[in-house]
Amino acid sequence: MKQYEYKIGIVGFGGMGNWHRETIGTIDRIQVAGVFDIDEARMSYAKECKLNTYNSLEDMLADESIDLVLVSTPNHVHKSIAIQAMRAGKHVICEKPVTMNSNDLSEMMMVAEETGRFLTVHQNRRWDEDFLTMKEVFESKKLGEIYRIESRVHGSRGIPGDWRQEKEYGGGMVLDWGVHLLDQILMLMGDTKLKKVYATITNITNQVVDDGFTAHLEFENGPQAIVEVGTSNFISLPRWYMLGQNGTAIIEDWNMDGRMVRAVGKSETDIVPVRTAAGITKTMAPRRDDTISKEKLPLVKSDVRDFYHNVINVLDGKEESKINLPEVMRVMRLMEAIFASARDRNIIDFE
Numbered sequence: 001m002k003q004y005e006y007k008i009g010i011v012g013f014g015g016m017g018n019w020h021r022e023t024i025g026t027i028d029r030i031q032v033a034g035v036f037d038i039d040e041a042r043m044s045y046a047k048e049c050k051l052n053t054y055n056s057l058e059d060m061l062a063d064e065s066i067d068l069v070l071v072s073t074p075n076h077v078h079k080s081i082a083i084q085a086m087r088a089g090k091h092v093i094c095e096k097p098v099t100m101n102s103n104d105l106s107e108m109m110m111v112a113e114e115t116g117r118f119l120t121v122h123q124n125r126r127w128d129e130d131f132l133t134m135k136e137v138f139e140s141k142k143l144g145e146i147y148r149i150e151s152r153v154h155g156s157r158g159i160p161g162d163w164r165q166e167k168e169y170g171g172g173m174v175l176d177w178g179v180h181l182l183d184q185i186l187m188l189m190g191d192t193k194l195k196k197v198y199a200t201i202t203n204i205t206n207q208v209v210d211d212g213f214t215a216h217l218e219f220e221n222g223p224q225a226i227v228e229v230g231t232s233n234f235i236s237l238p239r240w241y242m243l244g245q246n247g248t249a250i251i252e253d254w255n256m257d258g259r260m261v262r263a264v265g266k267s268e269t270d271i272v273p274v275r276t277a278a279g280i281t282k283t284m285a286p287r288r289d290d291t292i293s294k295e296k297l298p299l300v301k302s303d304v305r306d307f308y309h310n311v312i313n314v315l316d317g318k319e320e321s322k323i324n325l326p327e328v329m330r331v332m333r334l335m336e337a338i339f340a341s342a343r344d345r346n347i348i349d350f351e
């Protein structure tokens with residue numbers, strides 16, 4: 001029996017809209033019905049790709065063969081396009097950040113509820129292998145009780161020279177990269193409540209929107225996380241650094257270079273002090289090799305196309321969405337707490 005083929009309309013055919021086209025092209029049971037973009041050059045490119053194009057959003061939404069709309073425009077119009085699409089009877093996948101604040105997201109959630117349409121958000125970095133590997137290390141308890149996690153992305157080219165530099169388009173790095181890293185940390189910590197948030201933002205290459213931030217998060221019963229995005233970092237700190245009472249894990253970079261070092265329970269009685277210029281230290285002396293074990297990380301493989309496989313299964317009525325809106329709302333509220341903390345130099349009580 002031939003299975004139903006879902007048709008998706010792409011609104012906003014820039015870098016990410018095109019990524020979705022290419023990705024959808026490799027997935028069974030979903031195909032691109034056509035594209036709408038306000039930029040003529042992108043519409044011409046869509047035609048070159050042999051895609052159907054619509055003259056307006058209204059034209060696309062009037063196409064009854066379309067089940068789903070992907071919103072991959074700049075952030076400021078996600079809400080209005082998503083709402084218009086749901087009211088026209090379409091399910092919606094919205095690019096991240098779903099919108100620019102929690103009030104807007106509440107409105108979108110109300111329309112999803114009212115229209116009975118499926119609304120989800122492309123939090124694709126839940127499928128990042130570095131994140132999944134660190135989640136595996138965390139859950140395996142191999143490092144003992146985790147007391148600190150540090151998650152960073154560092155670049156040195158400032159903010160890309162497009163709408164991401166403008167406030168009214170929803171620019172800035174909290175909304176751009178922060179939304180991924182904060183989502184990952186909250187996913188990793190699961191049901192543990194986030195109690196306190198303290199954050200600073202940077203304006204090194206851009207005075208209008210944040211070009212980076214550092215968020216200090218304190219979870220219930222003590223675990224802490226640092227989440228950081230930098231765009232003027234000519235030397236990058238590790239992508240992940242996780243500290244437990246019995247060991248440490250690190251992922252250095254996008255190539256997944258990393259390792260784990262764990263204490264093996266042998267006590268050290270004969271610590272050889274390290275000589276520094278101004279004296280000696282036993283506290284900071286390296287461990288003897290027979291008291292630790294140096295291990296490879298349990299690398300987790302993933303396929304980012306599972307985002308779409310899940311969407312298809314949700315529409316078939318066979319699976320729950322892997323990205324649900326209360327989770328997305330929690331991240332949105334966290335981004336607002338980061339802005340408020342940075343503005344007022346305050347520690348925010350979160351949950």
Ligand code: NAD
Nearest residue numbers: 012013014015016017037038039042072073074075095096
């Ligand atoms: P982009 O500038 O390359 O593309 C945006 C496109 O939207 C442009 O072609 C523009 O002409 C079009 N557009 C603007 N307003 C429109 C409107 N009202 N109707 C129709 N088209 C409109 O930007 P991008 O990098 O592709 O980012 C698009 C979205 O994807 C953003 O929300 C961004 O945060 C997100 N994104 C997500 C990821 C990810 O990994 N999930 C990566 C990059 C970008």
